[in-house]
Amino acid sequence: MQDIVLSVEHLTVYRETFVAVQDVSFSLAAGTDTAIVGPNGAGKSTLVQTILGILPRQTGDVFILGQPLSRRGFLAPAIRQQIAYLPQNFLFDRRIPITVEELVGLGWDKLGFQVPWANRRKRRYAIREALARVDAAHLSHQLISGLSGGETKRVLLAYCLVRPRRLLILDEAPAGLDVRGESEFYQLLYQLKREQGWAILQISHDLDMVRRNCDRVLCLNRTLLCQGTPEVALSPDNLSAAYGSEFIRYHHQH
Amino acid sequence: MPDLTRIIELFQLPFMQRALLGGILTGLMGGMLGSFTILRQLSFFSDALGHSALLGISIGLLLGINPSVVLLPFAVCFALGVTYLLERTRLWTDALLNIIYSSSLAIAIITLSFVGQYKGGLNNLLFGDILAVRELDLIFSAVLLLVCTVFIGLTLRTQMLLTLHESLAIARGVSVSLHRTAFIVLLSLVVGISIKAIGVLLVSAFVVIPACAARLLSRTFTNYVVLSAGLGALSAVIGMVVSAAFQFAVGSQHCGNPVDNFFNGNGTAPTTCFRTWVKADVWI
Numbered sequence: 001m002q003d004i005v006l007s008v009e010h011l012t013v014y015r016e017t018f019v020a021v022q023d024v025s026f027s028l029a030a031g032t033d034t035a036i037v038g039p040n041g042a043g044k045s046t047l048v049q050t051i052l053g054i055l056p057r058q059t060g061d062v063f064i065l066g067q068p069l070s071r072r073g074f075l076a077p078a079i080r081q082q083i084a085y086l087p088q089n090f091l092f093d094r095r096i097p098i099t100v101e102e103l104v105g106l107g108w109d110k111l112g113f114q115v116p117w118a119n120r121r122k123r124r125y126a127i128r129e130a131l132a133r134v135d136a137a138h139l140s141h142q143l144i145s146g147l148s149g150g151e152t153k154r155v156l157l158a159y160c161l162v163r164p165r166r167l168l169i170l171d172e173a174p175a176g177l178d179v180r181g182e183s184e185f186y187q188l189l190y191q192l193k194r195e196q197g198w199a200i201l202q203i204s205h206d207l208d209m210v211r212r213n214c215d216r217v218l219c220l221n222r223t224l225l226c227q228g229t230p231e232v233a234l235s236p237d238n239l240s241a242a243y244g245s246e247f248i249r250y251h252h253q254h
Numbered sequence: 255m256p257d258l259t260r261i262i263e264l265f266q267l268p269f270m271q272r273a274l275l276g277g278i279l280t281g282l283m284g285g286m287l288g289s290f291t292i293l294r295q296l297s298f299f300s301d302a303l304g305h306s307a308l309l310g311i312s313i314g315l316l317l318g319i320n321p322s323v324v325l326l327p328f329a330v331c332f333a334l335g336v337t338y339l340l341e342r343t344r345l346w347t348d349a350l351l352n353i354i355y356s357s358s359l360a361i362a363i364i365t366l367s368f369v370g371q372y373k374g375g376l377n378n379l380l381f382g383d384i385l386a387v388r389e390l391d392l393i394f395s396a397v398l399l400l401v402c403t404v405f406i407g408l409t410l411r412t413q414m415l416l417t418l419h420e421s422l423a424i425a426r427g428v429s430v431s432l433h434r435t436a437f438i439v440l441l442s443l444v445v446g447i448s449i450k451a452i453g454v455l456l457v458s459a460f461v462v463i464p465a466c467a468a469r470l471l472s473r474t475f476t477n478y479v480v481l482s483a484g485l486g487a488l489s490a491v492i493g494m495v496v497s498a499a500f501q502f503a504v505g506s507q508h509c510g511n512p513v514d515n516f517f518n519g520n521g522t523a524p525t526t527c528f529r530t531w532v533k534a535d536v537w538i
Contacts (some may be wrong), residue, residue, distance in 0.1 A: 052425045073424065080427035087421050096293050096418055098475045106415045111426050113408040116476065143473065169425075 003030040004066075005167050005199040006051065011060035013043070013050050020046040024060070024224045028216075030166065033193065033200040035210040037234070038220040039243050044203045045088060047220065048169050051201075052085055065166060077112065084160035088171040088203070090152060094145035100155050101140040104130055107159035130162035131155075134188060150181040154188065161192055168193075170202035182206075186213065207234060261498045269385050270498075276387040276451050277490030279395040283402050283444045284460035285468070285486025289479045290406075291441060292465045293417050295347075297458065299336070302351040303445050304457035306332055306358035310446075311379055311454075312365035322450060329446030332358075333438045382453030384494075395447055402440055406479070409433070414475055464489055 006028040013021040021043040028034050036044045049055040051062050053073025062069040067079045084107070104127045131137045134154040139147065147155060153174065160168055173189075174182040190213060193200060204210050210217055210230055217233035219225040219242040226238045264270055291300055310328030314321035336354055343350050366376070406413065415423040416433055424430055441461075448457050464485035472478035 049421070053427075054421050054424045075427060077427055080425075083425065085422065085425035087419070090419070092418050093293065095469070096475070097469060097472050097478045098414065098418060099473070102414065102475050103418070106411055106418075109411040111412045111415065111423075111428055114411075116407060116410045141473075 004028070005030050005064070006201065007061075007063040008051065009061045009063075011047070011050065011062065012058050013046050013055060014058050015046060015055075019222060021050065021220075022223045024220070026218055026224065026227055028167070028199050028201055030199050031197050032215040033202070033213060034216040034218060035214040035230075036201070036203045036218045036220055037205070037207065037210060037242065038225075042221040042242070044220055045171055048085075048171055048201065048203060052083070052169060077110065081110065081163065082166040083169065084165045084167070085169045086156050086160065086171065086173045088173075089175050090156060092144075096145070098144055099140070100131070100136065100142050100144055100147070101127055103144055103155060104140075104158045104162050107162040126162050127158075130158040133161060133192070134158045149176050150184065153177065153181070153185050157185075157188060157192065161196060164196065165198060168198045168200045168202075170200065172203050172205065174206075207239075210234065261495065264498050265494075269387075270494075272387045272389065272392060273384045273451070274491065274494050275392055276384060276395060277494055278487045279392065279399050280444075280448045280451055280460060281464070281486035281488070281490035282483045283395070283399050283486070284448060285464040285483040286402055286406055286479065287437070287441050287444055288461040288463075288465035288486065289468060289482035290413060290417060290437065291461055292469070296441070297462045298348050298351050299333075300441060300445055300461045301458035302336070302355035303329060303333055303442055304449065304454050305355045306362075307446060307449050307457075308362040308379060308454045309358040309365070311449075312362040312369065315369040316365050325449060326443060326446045329442040330439055333442035334435070337434070337438050378453070380453050380455050382449065382451045382456070384451040387451055391447070391450060398440075398443055398447060402444065405436065405440060410476070410479070413437075460486060460489070 004027050008027070009025050011021060011024045012019065024047060026034075036047065038044055046055060050057045051064075051069070053069055053075060056071065056073070064075060065079050065082055067076050069075050105123055107130075108123050108126050127140070128137065131140055134157050136151065136154045136158060139151060139155065144152065144155065156173075174185045177185060186209060189200075192198070202214075204214075211234060214230055216227065217230050218227045219233055219238050221242050225241050226233050232238075265274065288300075291297060307325060307329055310325050310332070311321040313328070314324030317324075336351070339354075340347055340350060345353075412423070412428050412433065415426065416428055416430065420430060445457055445461065448460060452460060465482040467485050468478050468482035472481055
């Protein structure tokens with residue numbers, strides 16, 4: 001029997017007056033990589049943000065590592081520790097004086113009530129190891145506002161791997177990178193996935209990348225139009241249903 | 255040149271020592287919470303809270319209740335009410351705050367016109383009365399400082415993530431509304447308790463200016479928070495000393511209104527420190 005990391009059952013989410021996601025059900029097995037594809041406004045970000053408890057849901061259930069996510073977004077802290085999330089375009093106020101080391105350390109902390117110097121040595125060691133793993137040890141004392149796009153993504157990956165996780169949720173994580181940066185990001189991501197045994201749920205517009213790397217694809221356009229292996233889910237018929245027939249013509253010409 | 259001996263003698267007076275200690279406590283609290291206040295773009299919120307406190311004071315005076323008793327509950331309720339509105343409005347934050355604090359000030363002035371003490375007390379309300387700080391005020395400030403330190407200290411990492419990226423914090427299980435409410439309540443208590451010493455006009459300076467100076471000097475978040483609290487206390491000390499020196503420098507003929515001189519000094523001291531630190535930062 002497969003080890004299920006994430007299970008979504010009949011999820012419906014309203015954004016103000018319209019239905020952003022309707023009756024979506026799927027599950028994610030440990031160590032697998034699932035991509036959510038679909039046009040802009042299809043409810044992809046809404047879906048992952050609801051799974052994380054960032055947005056409220058109207059109906060349906062979400063189970064992460066077997067534990068239910070409450071309507072108010074509560075999930076046991078021990079389970080929360082097993083999840084890492086990288087948002088679409090990591091936008092932050094660049095005037096905030098926070099160093100790379102401090103940001104990665106936040107990925108290690110349990111974020112409950114604790115004295116700031118608790119487990120100082122362990123924490124520092126984990127930060128150093130994580131930064132070295134993404135080849136960013138030399139950036140540790142830099143302010144994050146001074147990082148390039150590629151460096152920021154590497155540091156965010158260090159934030160994810162500074163503590164062992166079971167599930168990684170990425171919302172168009174390489175957005176904003178050039179072709180080379182994006183390729184390097186995915187190379188590092190999949191190398192780490194193999195080492196860490198992460199299950200990945202990611203939103204992507206790069207269908208070629210999805211075909212190459214993902215085990216499973218969810219085609220979403222408010223409702224779940226299809227799900228399966230990339231060969232099945234990204235067939236012309238399914239893509240046409242998700243993006244419209246014009247997309248297929250465009251996609252084949254290029 | 256101010257006479258140093260006379261300044262030292264002045265600081266041996268109990269009311270001066272209470273004022274100094276009150277200033278340090280207020281400075282530490284203001285600096286500590288201010289470091290998060292400016293990053294979360296709540297500077298104008300603290301300013302509006304300070305200005306609107308005049309309404310709480312005027313309601314107290316009108317009802318014949320000690321304004322100090324009314325001030326803190328009023329500040330907390332007002333802050334929570336404004337936060338509620340800010341979360342639900344479609345207006346811009348600064349525009350809404352402007353509307354709220356202008357309206358509060360206008361109502362406060364109308365209310366004060368019905369109160370007998372209005373004319374005599376307005377200066378003290380606007381600029382505070384640090385020399386009138388009592389032991390009870392100091393105890394309350396010390397307790398509040400302890401609460402702020404424990405809260406910020408034990409949740410420092412949560413506050414950092416929440417300040418940096420709200421979605422990342424929620425994904426890690428942080429209850430944004432709970433932390434936001436706790437922070438706003440603490441900030442309103444700090445502003446409320448500081449008003450007696452600093453006055454409604456300048457109270458936000460103790461929250462905003464040390465934090466801005468600390469931001470220019472800091473390279474890590476933790477240092478920034480600690481430095482901001484330290485600069486808040488230092489600003490208070492410098493303000494008191496400069497005020498004392500000024501008092502003696504201008505001669506005894508100004509003794510008739512020492513309170514005003516103190517507040518003029520106190521108000522300008524943080525700004526002076528800030529300017530000096532800004533220059534230092536540029537030179538470095």
